[in-house]
Amino acid sequence: MRIFQRTLSRPVQFSGVGLHSGMPVSARILPAGQDRGILFRRTDIGAEIPASVENVVETAYATVLSAGGAKISTVEHFLSALHGMEIDNAIVEVDGPELPILDGSAFPVAEAIAAAGSAELPARRHFLWISNNCKFHREGSMAAVAPSEELEILVTVDFPGTVIGKQWLKFTQTPENFLKEIAPARTFVLREQIEALWAAGLAKGGSLENAIVVEGDKVLNVEGLRFIDEFVRHKLLDFMGDLALLGRPVRGFFLAVRPGHTVNRCLVEHLAGLADLSFGDSQRPVHAAPTELQITA
Ligand SMILES: [Zn+2]
Structure with missing residues (x-):
């Protein structure tokens, strides 16, 4: 570390x-x-x-x-x-x-x-050490964290009726692991969502050059996937980006079930508040006994 x-x-x-x-x-x-x-x-x-x-x-x-x-x-x-x-x-x-x-x-x-x-x-580095469990739910998504010596993240995705299906991945952060296991995973979109995005004036630069397009049990990109579980790897990539908004390195065990930027943001906002109240310097606090702090957003 x-x-x-x-x-x-x-x-x-x-x-x-x-x-x-x-x-x-x-x-x-x-x-x-x-x-x-x-x-x-x-x-x-x-x-x-x-x-x-x-x-x-x-x-x-x-x-x-x-x-x-x-x-x-x-x-x-x-x-x-x-x-x-x-x-x-x-x-x-x-x-x-x-x-x-x-x-x-x-x-x-x-x-x-x-x-x-x-x-x-x-x-x-001004580490934020997680000392308590906390958990957020939102519309079938959950983001939770528990104390850990490292930055560990477990992510799941669930897209029934598509080639994505159910996937999960556990990742322990090091630059070498990130470069090899997470960074190459591309963003993805379901074929049937594309017209709605265009109608909303979004995704004008989107193409098979910069996204995986999924139609039912098929991937439309001729080159196929970079990893068999590229979808959950990309969700983990996005989660790492959301955690970066804390503005300081964090050490904890994160669990993200069907995550999205909105539930991730609830968790990060909560942790940012904790950072101001309890962890104002780089000194490591004594871990309190983990207590359940459940907030439903
Ligand atoms: Zn992304």
Whole structure:
């Protein structure tokens, strides 16, 4: 487990289209100093938007952040890559309102971070150690957490009547595991949802180049799947992106049953509140006996 904060050793660059806007966009990830966290910078309008749970304004089809009247959309896969590769501080510059979707996974970003390498900073990481159980339910989804020495995540998905079916995956965070097991998993959509997305003005940049399309028991992408359980791996990728909005590394055992960004956000908001009240520094609290703290959202 890394004790000291890290940033990238050099900038890395990406270009592509926004998933929802369909607009061409370029992004760069730049090194940043200690305790800066992850910051999005819109170079087209000169705005800065910190990646923090207080700045989340939408989670329905993409995670959208807003600060000072400026918005940045579809941040989740970039945040997942930075979190998974254990980059604590970075500036993500983008010349439009949405991050590029790239291949629909976090692999291009995670691979570029791995190739650039990371540099240690003098400050310690401000870990959030989970000391109590807590659990959120929402419309058939659940997100829960219990104490653990590591960041462990168990995710399930359930899409009856499709090739996805029921899948589960248990993951223990290290940058090496993330790059190999989670980052390559692409986002997915059911064929019958696509017209509704287009009618709502969404997914204009979506294609078989950046999403798995599922029709019943078939995958429509000619290249097939990257993993037999690519779907649950992508849900885990999204969960890592949502946890990044805590703005500090967390150690706990997370259970996410049929997760979505909305239930994930309830959990992260709750943990962010705990962070302010109980875990103001990097010192490790004595674990209390786990007590059930059940909040239904
Ligand atoms: Zn995703």
